Every structure is written in C-alpha cells, then in structure tokens.
Amino acid sequence: MQSQNRIFDDIARVAGGALGALTSLKDEIEAMIRDRMERFMADGNFVRREEFDVVRAMAAEARAEQERLAARVAALEAALQKSPEGEAALTQKP
Numbered sequence: 001m002q003s004q005n006r007i008f009d010d011i012a013r014v015a016g017g018a019l020g021a022l023t024s025l026k027d028e029i030e031a032m033i034r035d036r037m038e039r040f041m042a043d044g045n046f047v048r049r050e051e052f053d054v055v056r057a058m059a060a061e062a063r064a065e066q067e068r069l070a071a072r073v074a075a076l077e078a079a080l081q082k083s084p085e086g087e088a089a090l091t092q093k094p
Contacts, residue, residue, distance in 0.1 A: 047055075
C-alpha cells in the first residue's frame, strides 16, 4: 500500500511539473507573438486606435470651425450687399 501511495505522489509531482512547464511555455509563446505583432505594426506604419481617434476629433473640430467661418463670411457678404458702399466693394476686384 505504501508503494502505491509513492507512485501516486510521484505521478502527481510529475503532472504538476509538466503543468508548470506548459504554463511557462504558453507565456513565452504569447510574449513572442506579442513582440512580433508589435514589430509588424511598427514596420507597417500603422497607428494606434487612440492616435486615430485624436486626429479624427481634430479633423471634425477643424471642419466645424470652417463651417462656422463660412457662415460668418456669408453673413458679412449679405450685410455688405445691403449697404450701397458694400455692394460696390463686393464687385471690385482685388
């Protein structure tokens, strides 16, 4: 009976060691894959999502500002057309 318990203990130790080895192997493979993906992304001139979102927000803000300025210019042109001096100024070539 005693020898059977030793066999089970040995099997349990071997299984535990194998499980630890597999876990470390899995971690090492994941690190290698992550490293290669990062290198691939850097070589491909890809941008991170956060950087893309920042640039997109800046473009949207610039577009909104451009639309506000266009509306303001249109309002100023309309006001100039209503006045006699303004109408002459709009028809003059710079």
